[in-house]
Amino acid sequence: MTANPIREITYLEAVREAMVQEMRLDPEVFLIGEDVGTYGGAFGVSKGMLEEFGPERIRETPISEAAIAGAATGAALMGMRPIMEIMFMDFLTISMNQLVNQAAKMRFMFGGKCSIPMVIRAPSGSGTGAAAQHSQSLEAWFVNVPGIKVVAPSTPYDAKGMLITAIRDNNPVLFMEHKLLYRMKGPVPEETYAIPLQSAEIKREGRDLTIISYSIMTPRALEAAEKLAAEGIEVEVVDPRCLKPLDRDTIIRSVCKTGRVLIVHEAPITGGFGGELAAVIADSEAFDYLDAPIRRLAGRDIPIPYNRTLERCAVPQVEDIVAAARALAQEGK
Amino acid sequence: MNATATELDTVTAPAGQALLNEMPREKLAWMLQRMCEIRYFEEKAEDLYVRGLVHGTMHLSIGQEAGSVGSIAALQPDDLIIHHHRGHGHTIAKGADLTIMMAEFLGREPGYCRGRGGSMHIADIPGGNLGATGVVGGGIPTAVGIALALQMHRSKQVLLSYFGDGASNEGEFHESLNMASVWKLPVVFICDNNQYGMSMHMSRSMNVKKVSERAAAYAIPGKTVDGNDVLAVYEAAREAITYARSGQGPSLIDCLTYRWRGHSKSDRNLYRTAQEIEEWKHKCPIRRFKKVLVEGAVMTQEEVDIIDLAAKAAVDLAAEEAQTLPEPSPLNMEDEVYAP
Numbered sequence: 121m122t123a124n125p126i127r128e129i130t131y132l133e134a135v136r137e138a139m140v141q142e143m144r145l146d147p148e149v150f151l152i153g154e155d156v157g158t159y160g161g162a163f164g165v166s167k168g169m170l171e172e173f174g175p176e177r178i179r180e181t182p183i184s185e186a187a188i189a190g191a192a193t194g195a196a197l198m199g200m201r202p203i204m205e206i207m208f209m210d211f212l213t214i215s216m217n218q219l220v221n222q223a224a225k226m227r228f229m230f231g232g233k234c235s236i237p238m239v240i241r242a243p244s245g246s247g248t249g250a251a252a253q254h255s256q257s258l259e260a261w262f263v264n265v266p267g268i269k270v271v272a273p274s275t276p277y278d279a280k281g282m283l284i285t286a287i288r289d290n291n292p293v294l295f296m297e298h299k300l301l302y303r304m305k306g307p308v309p310e311e312t313y314a315i316p317l318q319s320a321e322i323k324r325e326g327r328d329l330t331i332i333s334y335s336i337m338t339p340r341a342l343e344a345a346e347k348l349a350a351e352g353i354e355v356e357v358v359d360p361r362c363l364k365p366l367d368r369d370t371i372i373r374s375v376c377k378t379g380r381v382l383i384v385h386e387a388p389i390t391g392g393f394g395g396e397l398a399a400v401i402a403d404s405e406a407f408d409y410l411d412a413p414i415r416r417l418a419g420r421d422i423p424i425p426y427n428r429t430l431e432r433c434a435v436p437q438v439e440d441i442v443a444a445a446r447a448l449a450q451e452g453k
Numbered sequence: 454m455n456a457t458a459t460e461l462d463t464v465t466a467p468a469g470q471a472l473l474n475e476m477p478r479e480k481l482a483w484m485l486q487r488m489c490e491i492r493y494f495e496e497k498a499e500d501l502y503v504r505g506l507v508h509g510t511m512h513l514s515i516g517q518e519a520g521s522v523g524s525i526a527a528l529q530p531d532d533l534i535i536h537h538h539r540g541h542g543h544t545i546a547k548g549a550d551l552t553i554m555m556a557e558f559l560g561r562e563p564g565y566c567r568g569r570g571g572s573m574h575i576a577d578i579p580g581g582n583l584g585a586t587g588v589v590g591g592g593i594p595t596a597v598g599i600a601l602a603l604q605m606h607r608s609k610q611v612l613l614s615y616f617g618d619g620a621s622n623e624g625e626f627h628e629s630l631n632m633a634s635v636w637k638l639p640v641v642f643i644c645d646n647n648q649y650g651m652s653m654h655m656s657r658s659m660n661v662k663k664v665s666e667r668a669a670a671y672a673i674p675g676k677t678v679d680g681n682d683v684l685a686v687y688e689a690a691r692e693a694i695t696y697a698r699s700g701q702g703p704s705l706i707d708c709l710t711y712r713w714r715g716h717s718k719s720d721r722n723l724y725r726t727a728q729e730i731e732e733w734k735h736k737c738p739i740r741r742f743k744k745v746l747v748e749g750a751v752m753t754q755e756e757v758d759i760i761d762l763a764a765k766a767a768v769d770l771a772a773e774e775a776q777t778l779p780e781p782s783p784l785n786m787e788d789e790v791y792a793p
Contacts, residue, residue, distance in 0.1 A: 176605060187628035190594020191601050197583060198602030221588045222595050230576040230584055231567035232789030266790045290792035
């Protein structure tokens, strides 16, 4: 990333820094959401921003997720660049009409004569004991809606650079922030930088098999890769970072190289984004290089349960990835 | 069987001679011309539909022309509107070019939405028409954002947000009016109340007698007006627009009216009587306005007839021209999905 040693901050701080820096640069950028002011947002992401930017640009709303999404959509239509924070990704269910039928459609439906530059920041995922209605990963719904982009960064560095790009993007961008990533630390430059959305990154190189993972599953895949390396299995971890638009080339190149691919995500497997990734690979020249079937490891087809053990078993953990990758590395040999 | 305008005692009295005297003649003529254009345009569109030239469906506002024209007449040219599936009236009143509009109905490339939107989704962004929404109530939250941007930009512009009586039962209506009230946004919420949400009469869909009673829940002004009296609508809109422009916040205007045609082209009118429809046809807002203008000595009958004929001619010409315009190409359709 950079040659010089740089300070480490958390994912949460990286998200905040991206917002703060863009708000300093562009008066049209503002944050809108529930409890984003004095409270600092449900997870503390916007802590301190009210003091710097005031209540007009750190705009706290009533508990009205449809109107929040509408407020962001309408302001974006008028040339502003709202960052809408939804308290939990699950609550986007209440915003869906505005996001899917308005924000995503208006540009096309009106003949390409307007644009909707907005970011939807959505804390996602399980692992916090919040059970079925506060733990979902709903990216597949949004990927299936033309007009919306979907980003799910896995590191503080990616989070800052891609949020800055998302804010500058002239379209609605769903920006997923896994709650378990918020406390993760990593090197992040202090200066402003933008990472192109459609850019997968090889997080670890390896020759034996490719794991494709995003969001929380990337640190888990990297941990699994470390364990497998001790067994002599060299895993390549590819993080698409942005699900739509998808950097297919980096993924296909990696699969051509290793001949084996395991797709890992937290969302339920049926209809999940892994199916799309599998299809992209199967439809490509990588198909001829496959030495084993494309494998998927994803959340079980259940709502996220409350009990700690049940919750853990509902989505892939490091040991699951290790086992699946180990089996795949041997398959057909 | 259902409530009619005469039963609703709270409807404001007919706009008086004072308003007629005060308004410039050109403005009154403009209003009549727009109302006639809307009527003729929709009749023409219906005719083209029956002849198989218009694809899909359409939602006609015949009988409701006073609501859109009366309220938009009270705007400044750079003010904004956002509206709904029954939006031909608002579009014409906001100054749409009839040929470009008809071209959109016909799905042609030079149409307002380049044939991507059709009758239900016409927008003219540079003209201040920020689009028609096909999902009932869907434009109301978006209106909050548009008005929020106006406020944050310290603009003096005002937004009119139109929706129907059915939309006032949506959750989005509640969230949006509450938020707009809390922030004192420069928006006027206008209910084009034709009394039916598709087939359900408002007496079965809500227990308030008037949609305007709902304003009390948001501590904003609410008024029900005779939506077939263009001057009454104008007067109420002017007051609400002044209120919004001066930073005092939103209002709710309930324009009580009636659609002569069915909900859409598939409607067989099984839920209302022929007699009810006939009664409302006798309350035609255009005929009524013409009468007011002639009896108020603003215009002669001949002058009124000339405006009417001019409107018809403009629509006929637009329909002819629109049919000569090219179809869009299916190549590169993806190009408009995302902005560069």
